């Protein structure tokens with residue numbers, strides 16, 4: 001029997017690191033080891049370039065990739081960094097879910113009582129650090145480095161609207177454990193790794209960091225690219241990206257597709273919309289105007305707190 005811990009289908013650094021940090025916690029707390037035996041962090045999709053960069057930097061081996069067929073009937077599952085069914089591993093038996101640690105809006109309907117740890121903080125890694133404190137478990141240097149990286153990545157270096165005072169305080173504590181004194185320099189390194197679009201195809205950019213939401217029965221695909229090269233992406237790559245959006249929309253069978261290109265240094269997001277109908281939804285949600293398939297939504301950087309809710313509201 002294994003307790004598998006994993007994040008969403010399109011794992012970002014917080015999803016991967018949260019699973020690893022939770023494994024560390026479960027293995028190092030006698031009580032939690034009983035509750036969650038043989039904890040094993042895994043991933044259910046390929047690593048993104050940012051997470052690969054971090055694993056190289058700290059000499060960490062990636063958790064294994066698994067699919068639903070690797071999970072046997074006696075195994076248990078703990079979800080991190082997501083909870084909605086549409087973002088879960090496909091064909092996962094919901095009866096096997098025994099816990100969720102997350103920082104997103106709750107949309108769960110499970111038949112059994114489970115462990116739920118939700119906090120409205122900037123990253124799941126922040127939530128897991130609080131669980132470590134409660135259990136009296138201190139992360140090792142490498143785990144603390146990765147948790148800090150996940151926190152900085154999810155909060156865009158504490159600049160995202162999702163950042164709370166707890167994130168800033170726990171981030172400082174993690175930096176201390178990790179022995180990282182130049183947090184600003186570390187943030188820039190992460191941004192650069194996150195932004196490197198040179199090696200990505202248009203389809204890879206459109207699926208780089210996406211989530212599919214169910215908004216009143218409509219399936220809405222929202223991808224976000226955080227970059228320091230917004231202008232370049234929206235000029236040279238625009239035509240190719242719109243074509244890739246059309247392909248992905250059909251492939252995923254969604255009703256609407258939006259691709260947010262966020263400049264993390266300028267603190268600005270522009271959203272690519274495919275057609276008039278999605279353009280009208282964007283205008284309704286954010287106000288402003290669509291010019292040549294692009295709407296400038298200003299300093300909004302958080303998909304969870306600013307982008308997805310506006311689209312949900314516009315569709316209601």
Ligand SMILES: [Mn+2]
Pocket residue numbers: 014015081103122123124154
């Ligand atoms: Mn997260």
